[in-house]
Amino acid sequence: MIKYIFRRIVMLIPVILGVTFIVFSLMYITPGDPARLVLGESAPDEAVQQLREEMGLNKPFLVQYGNYIKNLVVNRDIGISYVTKRPVMQEILSAFPATVKLAGLSIFFAIIIGIPIGIISAVKKYSFFDNISMIFALIGISMPVFWLGLLLILLFSVKLKVLPASGFSSFKDMILPAVSLGAQSVAVITRMTRSSMLEVIRQDYIRTARAKGQKEKVVILKHSLGNALIPIITSIGLQFGGLLGGAVLTESIFSIPGIGRLMVESIKMRDFPVVQGSVLFIAISFSIVNLLVDLLYAYVDPRIRSQYS
C-alpha cells in the first residue's frame, strides 16, 4: 500500500514537468508584455525596458524555463508576483481556502442530495419520482451556473432578503454559491447513482439476498449500494477535483476571492509566475484527489484492496 502511494507520488514529477512546460510555453507565445501591463499605458518605454530586465523577460525562452525549474527544485520557490510583488505561494494560499470551502460545500451538497435521489430513482424505476428527478437532473446539467446563480440571488437576496448576495465569511454567505455551483454535480451524481444502482440491482446476488428473506432496506443500502459505490466515488472525485480548480463564474458572481478568479486576473495582467504557480497547484491538488479516490476504492471494495498487497 505504502509502495503504491509512493509510486503515485513519484508519478507527479512528469505531471509537474509537463504542466509547467505547457503553461510556460503558452504564456511565452501569448502576445502582451507583463512589464507594460504592470506599468500601464502611460509609462515611458525606458521604464518598461528596465522592468523587463528586472523580471528577466529579456532572456531566451529555455533560459527562463530552466531558471524557473531550477528555482522550483532547488529552492522550492515558485517566484514572486509581477503585479503585487508578493511571493506567489502567499497569493495562492490566500485564495485557495475560499476555493476549498466552496468546492467542499458544493460537493457535500451534491452528495447529500444526489445519492439519496439516485437510489430512490433506481429503486422506483420509471415512477413519477424517477421521471421528475431525471428531468431536474437534465435541467441541472444543462443550466449555466451563472444563470442559476443570478436567479438564486434574485429570489433569496433581492426578493426574500434571507441570504446575502456576496461574501464568503459565514456559512450563510456560502449557501447560494454552494447550491448554484453544486447543482451540476448533483445532477451528475444523481444520474451516476441511478445507473450504477440499476446495474447492481439486476445482479443474481441481489436476488439471492432478497430470496433469503433479507429486509429490503438492507438489500438496497448494504448489498446494492455497497457494490454500486465505485463509479459513484469516481464521479464524485472527478467533480471535486474539477471544483478545486476554481469556479471562475461562481466566484465572480458571488464575489468569492478564490483561485479561479486569481488565475483569470493574473492571465489578464500577464502575471506569469502567479498563473504558472496556480496551474501547478491545481494540477497537484487534482492528482492528490485522484490518489485519494483510488485509495478509497480499496477501502470500499475488498477485491481491489487485495490487489495492493
Place this chain on the structure above:
Amino acid sequence: MEKGKMTKIALALIVVLMVGMLAGCGGGGGNKSSNVEDKDELIVATAYDAKSLDPHAVNDVASSNVMLQIYDTLVTIDGDGNINPSVAETFEQVDEVTYKFTLKKGIKFHNGEEMKAEDVKFSIERAANSPAIAHIFGDIDTESFEIADDYTISFKLNNPNTGFLSSLAHTGGSILNQKAVEAEGDNYGMKPVGTGPFKFVNWAKGDRVELEKFADYHGDEPKFSKMVIRVIPEPTNRTIELESGGVDVAYEITTNDISRIEENEDLQLSRMIDNQIQYLGFNNQKEPFNDIKVRQAISYAIDTTSVVETVWRGVGKVAEGPMAPNVKYADHSIEVHEYNVEKAKELLAEAGYPDGFKTKLWTNEKQERVDMATIIQSQLKEVGIDVDIEILEWGAYLDSLSKGEQDMFIIGWTCQTADPDLALYGPLSQETLGAGANFSFFIDDEVNDLLIKGRRIEDSPEREAIYKKIQNRVVEQAPWVFLSNGEAVVGSAKYVKNLELTPFGYHPLFKIYFE
C-alpha cells in the same frame, strides 16, 4: 394512484416552480433602516481589488482609492482645482524648478513615529525612481534634496513643470515612513503605514480591505471608526448589496441599475463627469490616415452623439475636444463635431478616395468599446469605408498599439491630476510616440511646441491661452474622433452624507458622516 393524476400533479409542481422563478425577477424592495446614530462603520463596494498599497508600486484607481484613506500628500487639490497645504504647513515655488515645503509639526505616522523632512525626502525620492509613476514624478532631480531642518525641505525638477504641484496631490506623492518601508521590504505593499485619517488593519485579497480610524490624525477627526472596502466585481451585486443594506456606498453603478437606485427612496445617486476621454484614434503616420482630409471625413461621417447615447445610455457625456471638461483650462467653447455625411463624402473624394477604402478598427474586449466600434462600422459604411473590427485582449492590444501596427483604434485616456499637462502631453506629444501613450502617432510641431511651453510657464492667462490653442489645433488636425467622457456614478444609502466625488475615480471616503 392512477397515472393521469400523477401527471397533473407533476405539471402543477413544474408550474409552481416556474412561477417562483419568475416572481424572483420582479422590481426592487426597501432598505433595512438600522439606527443611524449608532452607526460606526462604513462599508464600500468597489469593482476591483487594490493591486498594492505601496503608492510607488502601482498606479491604478482601485489601489489609489484605498491609499487615499491611509496616506497624506504634501498638498491637496480641492473641488475648484485650488492647491492647498496638507502635511506641508506652507509651500513655495522658489524659482522655476525649485520647490520648498515647511512641514506641520507633530504629525504622527500610524506606527507612532513623527513625520519629518527625512521621510518626505525618502518618499519623494522613491516616487521619482518608480517606473509605475514615472510619467508623473520622473522629472524630479533626485540629487537636489536639501533638508534645512526637520521640518523644512526643498528639491528641484530637471525641467520646469507648472503642473508639478498638482501632481504632488496624486497618491504617488504620498508620504511614507522610511522605517516601516525598510522593515517590511517586499511586503510593504501589504502593510502600509501612512499619516492619513485611517490606518491599515487587514487585507483579505480579492475580498476586502479593513481600516480603522487613526486616533492621532492631524486633521479633522473622522466621524466613524471603521472602514471596510469590499470587492464585488459583479455590478448587479453591488446594487443588490446596497439595496439590502449590506454596503453603504457602491461604486460604478451601471446604466441598468441607475433607475433602480433613483427610484428607491432609501438610496441616493452621486454623479460626476470624470477626467477620462474615450476616443477613436487614427494612425496618423499610415496611409490613408496621414491625410488630414481623410481624418476629417471620418469625423464628419460619425454621428458621435448617437454613438455615445446608444452605448453609454445616459452615463457620461459626448466628448467635445481632447480634454475632459473638468480639467483645468478645458475649452468649453468647443462644440461636438458636426455630423455631415455629404461633407464626409466630398472630403474623401478630394483626398482621392471617392469610393472609400477598406480598413481595420481595433478595440479591446471592453463591451462599450466593442459596441461603439460596431456602430461606427455601420456609420462609416455610409461613406463607403469598409471597416473590419478586430477585438484584441488588453495585453496584446497595448503591445500592438505601441508598435504602431494599427489603422484605427478605440482607447481611453485619463488625466490623473488636475493639470492639463497630464491630459494632453502623454497622448499627443512627440516624446511619447507609441509606447508613451501617443498611440495615434500624432506628430504636429505646433502642438508639440505648445505642449512643452505649457508645462513650463506658470499658471496665468497666457498658459490658459496656450492650452486652449492646443485643444483647438488638435480639433482642427483631427488625429482622433473624440467620443465620450466618463462619469463616476456612485450609489449610497440616504444616511450617507458628505460623499465627495473627484474626477480621478478615487474619493475621500474618510470625510463621510451618517445622518
